[in-house]
Amino acid sequence: MNIQELFGVQGLDRSKASACDFCAGPNPLVRYLVQDIKTVEIEAELTSVGEWLACASCAALIVQSDIEGLIELASERLQKQLGNKVALSVIAATVRQSHGRFWQAWKHH
Numbered sequence: 001m002n003i004q005e006l007f008g009v010q011g012l013d014r015s016k017a018s019a020c021d022f023c024a025g026p027n028p029l030v031r032y033l034v035q036d037i038k039t040v041e042i043e044a045e046l047t048s049v050g051e052w053l054a055c056a057s058c059a060a061l062i063v064q065s066d067i068e069g070l071i072e073l074a075s076e077r078l079q080k081q082l083g084n085k086v087a088l089s090v091i092a093a094t095v096r097q098s099h100g101r102f103w104q105a106w107k108h109h
């Protein structure tokens, strides 16, 4: 389950264009273009460029490569946005998975 789906499960609409991809907060300021590494079958490694938007506080943690701090911040913010209806551990696991994709792609720079 990704962050987007987490909102779907709760029946909440989230506008992709105006939300931080890390904590789902408003007013993203920074745009990261990263190459997603996707291994398809055996011979082909297809790469696609993904776009990640980050708000100011998430961007500050990304600059410091503070992976755990970013997960913590995003999980707490997401839990509030989800109306405290989802356990923090569930959110954190989802966030960790989602952010992992970003860090994996980002470190290739």
Ligand SMILES: [Zn+2]
Residues within 6 Å of the ligand: 020, 021, 022, 023, 024, 025, 054, 055, 056, 057, 058, 059
């Ligand atoms: Zn954010």
